[in-house]
Amino acid sequence: MLPVPDSAADATQQTLAAVEGLYDTYPFPPEPLLDEPPPGYNWRWNWITAYAFCAGLRPTHSAPRILDAGCGTGVGTEYLLHLNPEATITAIDLSSGALDVARERCRRSGKPGDDSRLTFRHMSLYDADQIPGEFDLINCVGVLHHLPDPVRGIQALAKKLAPGGIMHVFVYGELGRWEIQLMQEAIALIRNCPSDRAPDNPYEDGVKIGRDLFGALPEHSALVRREKERWSMENTKDECFADMYVHPQEVDYNVNTLFELIDAADLEFLGFSNPKTWTLDRLIDKAPHLIERAQQLSQRDRYRLIEILDPGSISHYEFFLARPPFTVTNWSNDETLLSAIPQLNPCLDGWPSQAFFNPDYQIVKPNELEFQFLQRCDANPGTQTVKQLVESLEIPDSSSFDLNNVRQLLAQQLLILNTSL
Numbered sequence: 001m002l003p004v005p006d007s008a009a010d011a012t013q014q015t016l017a018a019v020e021g022l023y024d025t026y027p028f029p030p031e032p033l034l035d036e037p038p039p040g041y042n043w044r045w046n047w048i049t050a051y052a053f054c055a056g057l058r059p060t061h062s063a064p065r066i067l068d069a070g071c072g073t074g075v076g077t078e079y080l081l082h083l084n085p086e087a088t089i090t091a092i093d094l095s096s097g098a099l100d101v102a103r104e105r106c107r108r109s110g111k112p113g114d115d116s117r118l119t120f121r122h123m124s125l126y127d128a129d130q131i132p133g134e135f136d137l138i139n140c141v142g143v144l145h146h147l148p149d150p151v152r153g154i155q156a157l158a159k160k161l162a163p164g165g166i167m168h169v170f171v172y173g174e175l176g177r178w179e180i181q182l183m184q185e186a187i188a189l190i191r192n193c194p195s196d197r198a199p200d201n202p203y204e205d206g207v208k209i210g211r212d213l214f215g216a217l218p219e220h221s222a223l224v225r226r227e228k229e230r231w232s233m234e235n236t237k238d239e240c241f242a243d244m245y246v247h248p249q250e251v252d253y254n255v256n257t258l259f260e261l262i263d264a265a266d267l268e269f270l271g272f273s274n275p276k277t278w279t280l281d282r283l284i285d286k287a288p289h290l291i292e293r294a295q296q297l298s299q300r301d302r303y304r305l306i307e308i309l310d311p312g313s314i315s316h317y318e319f320f321l322a323r324p325p326f327t328v329t330n331w332s333n334d335e336t337l338l339s340a341i342p343q344l345n346p347c348l349d350g351w352p353s354q355a356f357f358n359p360d361y362q363i364v365k366p367n368e369l370e371f372q373f374l375q376r377c378d379a380n381p382g383t384q385t386v387k388q389l390v391e392s393l394e395i396p397d398s399s400s401f402d403l404n405n406v407r408q409l410l411a412q413q414l415l416i417l418n419t420s421l
């Protein structure tokens with residue numbers, strides 16, 4: 001008997017092949033390759049900082065196993081490599097073109113440690129079960145929304161997360177991408193009409209149609225205005241333009257559908273990694289009674305309220321998930337905090353100047369005593385307790401420094417705490 005064709009599997013293969021074709025034509029992101037380590041940091045790619053953000057506590061080891069799922073041209077992989085000199089990293093991608101660039105990028109910037117620290121694999125993240133072992137940190141940025149079945153994708157990754165491990169995910173949000181969806185549809189409609197003048201490559205054809213459309217539309221067109229306001233800087237590069245407007249597969253989320261995806265992973269939601277976006281204060285601080293009333297909402301409904309009140313702005317969700325058991329320490333107990341051992345966050349730029357950049361590259365100017373406390377942490381990394389450091393401060397009679405100051409430094413992500421030995 002002839003085998004029955006599995007049309008769903010065929011459709012999946014066709015979509016994966018189309019996505020691969022896009023990124024083989026336009027490897028993404030198109031950041032230049034450097035002959036030196038990448039500049040600065042993104043704290044989400046620093047294992048110690050990312051883990052401390054999630055758990056409130058320094059991880060017990062500094063040699064994590066990391067999976068970069070859908071690494072593209074390796075911009076994130078390169079940071080993972082340099083920000084975590086003891087880590088072992090596996091980077092996978094569907095596109096061999098993107099992987100070639102990623103390999104070259106990491107080779108040129110020189111990796112600390114030996115060659116066995118980094119492995120690239122040409123494969124779909126659907127097949128993550130073929131990778132041996134489990135991971136302490138999985139990074140999956142800008143990928144799940146391009147899968148034919150994102151639930152299958154996130155479930156495949158969740159199975160590779162070690163107990164107590166964390167996963168950082170970035171997916172698109174529909175409310176901040178409405179104009180992109182419309183332009184994608186317009187380009188697809190025209191592209192599906194045959195033309196003698198069309199290039200052989202459908203993605204190059206799509207980029208040409210899109211650029212011609214933007215050039216032809218009137219200045220006051222909402223599509224042109226949004227493109228100019230938000231995206232045109234990055235879209236001068238065809239790789240970015242294609243990734244945005246000519247993608248063969250994209251699912252955009254809202255808070256409700258996002259949590260359906262998260263629930264399907266059967267992992268714990270630890271929070272957004274851009275928490276300032278998710279506060280009502282930034283939108284309606286003139287109505288504190290409404291903010292207080294909205295405290296009664298579930299966390300998810302509060303998030304939904306925020307995105308509804310800020311339409312057009314939230315174009316992505318970035319968040320951490322954990323595989324239980326995962327304990328979060330909040331340091332509300334004074335005794336526990338006094339006995340904790342602090343260190344400076346490794347993702348600070350400009351320290352020890354009195355004004356420096358925090359992990360989000362915002363400038364911070366600690367007051368005199370906070371600065372003294374940070375200096376003492378820096379001089380005694382991982383050895384003195386909070387109590388010892390506070391007692392060592394030279395505090396003028398007119399001033400004071402207590403545990404609330406320490407908590408504020410912690411809330412600003414300037415400190416990382418460890419439990420006492």
Ligand SMILES: C[S@@+](CC[C@H](N)C(=O)[O-])C[C@H]1O[C@@H](n2cnc3c(N)ncnc32)[C@H](O)[C@@H]1O
Pocket residue numbers: 016019020023028029069070071072073074075076092093094095098123124125126140141142143146147243
């Ligand atoms: C927008 S790029 C993001 C690249 C990288 N994560 C970053 O943020 O710089 C998406 C990448 O996901 C890859 N990708 C898409 N579907 C995939 C799949 N099923 N398995 C593995 N990689 C996939 C693409 O080939 C592409 O390189």
